[in-house]
Amino acid sequence: MSPEGKPQVLFVAGSGEFGSGECQILDYLNNPEDKPFSVELIFPTEGRLVDQAAASGLPARVIKSHDYLTDFRELWRQPIAWVYNLGGFVKISSVIRKKKVQLVVSLSFINWTGALAARQEGVSHVWMIREVLSGRTNWLNFFWGRWLASRLANDLSVRVLLESSLAAEMFRRRRTRGKSLVIPPAIDSARFDGQLGGTGSGSEPGAIAMFFSGPDLGRVRDAVRALSEVMAGGKNGTGPLQAVSLFFPGLGEKSRLKLEENILRESGGSGLKLEFSDWTELPARWGNFRAAVIFPGFDPLSRVVLEAGLARVPVMVEKGAASELVIHGRTGFVFDYRDYASLGAFLQVIAKNPERGRQMGLSAREHVQKHHDLAAWKERFEGLLIEVLSSPES
Numbered sequence: 001m002s003p004e005g006k007p008q009v010l011f012v013a014g015s016g017e018f019g020s021g022e023c024q025i026l027d028y029l030n031n032p033e034d035k036p037f038s039v040e041l042i043f044p045t046e047g048r049l050v051d052q053a054a055a056s057g058l059p060a061r062v063i064k065s066h067d068y069l070t071d072f073r074e075l076w077r078q079p080i081a082w083v084y085n086l087g088g089f090v091k092i093s094s095v096i097r098k099k100k101v102q103l104v105v106s107l108s109f110i111n112w113t114g115a116l117a118a119r120q121e122g123v124s125h126v127w128m129i130r131e132v133l134s135g136r137t138n139w140l141n142f143f144w145g146r147w148l149a150s151r152l153a154n155d156l157s158v159r160v161l162l163e164s165s166l167a168a169e170m171f172r173r174r175r176t177r178g179k180s181l182v183i184p185p186a187i188d189s190a191r192f193d194g195q196l197g198g199t200g201s202g203s204e205p206g207a208i209a210m211f212f213s214g215p216d217l218g219r220v221r222d223a224v225r226a227l228s229e230v231m232a233g234g235k236n237g238t239g240p241l242q243a244v245s246l247f248f249p250g251l252g253e254k255s256r257l258k259l260e261e262n263i264l265r266e267s268g269g270s271g272l273k274l275e276f277s278d279w280t281e282l283p284a285r286w287g288n289f290r291a292a293v294i295f296p297g298f299d300p301l302s303r304v305v306l307e308a309g310l311a312r313v314p315v316m317v318e319k320g321a322a323s324e325l326v327i328h329g330r331t332g333f334v335f336d337y338r339d340y341a342s343l344g345a346f347l348q349v350i351a352k353n354p355e356r357g358r359q360m361g362l363s364a365r366e367h368v369q370k371h372h373d374l375a376a377w378k379e380r381f382e383g384l385l386i387e388v389l390s391s392p393e394s
Contacts, residue, residue: 228271
């Protein structure tokens with residue numbers, strides 16, 4: 001129990017820099033309404049989210065750990081992470097004991113330290129999983145395979161909360177079906193509107209914003225080529241789309257700078273003005289963008305879809321978990337995996353018919369406000385945690 005007599009809940013993040021689930025939880029915790037429990041946040045690294053929590057006065061600390069899940073090309077890092085994370089496991093276990101934590105909530109499946117510490121200390125654990133381990137873009141990012149990944153989530157959790165039906169595919173087996181529940185993501189629209197800027201400096205009005213989850217140079221190169229072909233196909237009405245802002249949410253500075261260098265080298269002669277944008281500047285710059293193109297990866301970038309909707313920016317999303325938030329042809333467009341021809345066609349629609357894009361943006365905002373409001377999500381989320389805290393096993 002906390003000094004206020006409320007149950008103590010520990011939230012364990014998967015990233016200190018960016019995560020769709022982490023951003024949503026910070027929205028929730030920053031809401032001034034009273035919470036039925038006391039909270040503390042643990043981040044695995046320093047980063048933007050840690051700074052944001054500190055600026056909001058939220059109790060947070062950094063206990064360093066590495067990702068248990070990695071890109072397929074870096075599977076060799078996963079066994080190393082097990083060894084490195086032993087220190088974090090000991091420290092989180094100590095926090096659970098000292099704070100008398102009654103429930104641990106992990107915000108990402110790439111970090112298991114909170115789940116393992118909760119099991120060690122005999123307290124309940126809830127896993128919020130946004131990642132899609134069965135997606136075509138991820139293959140088997142887990143050296144034990146998807147079957148054991150789902151078994152791990154089941155054995156270490158009393159509840160598994162998923163944000164998409166695609167993520168839920170891994171939990172349809174009998175042993176996990178009863179524990180898993182899909183709760184679509186949400187956003188605090190009032191708070192976001194307070195951060196939202198008009199047309200600002202840093203990019204040309206009518207530019208395209210492109211978002212990539214992970215450092216996949218091939219995907220960036222193909223997307224830039226698709227946009228340059230749109231430009232080459234016709235000049236009438238397409239001029240404003242020649243400016244492109246590239247965002248890599250959650251990518252570390254070293255990896256980002258290396259990726260930017262490679263992009264510039266391989267995209268020479270595209271005819272596009274490429275700029276590499278700081279993720280922290282995004283809220284103030286949404287007004288510059290005529291459309292947003294989103295390439296999900298391990299993180300589905302659902303947060304970006306919701307922000308774009310509130311900013312009245314139509315989105316083009318590669319089919320996956322995040323595309324479940326889009327009404328095709330009304331609030332944005334959905335294209336198949338690596339279907340750059342369709343992406344180019346959708347970009348042409350926005351380029352040649354600005355009014356169509358404006359109407360889609362208005363519909364996107366209405367859709368997000370109606371179906372992804374934080375107040376409705378908050379009520380459901382708190383009800384689930386209270387149910388867990390009041391159960392005999394807790």
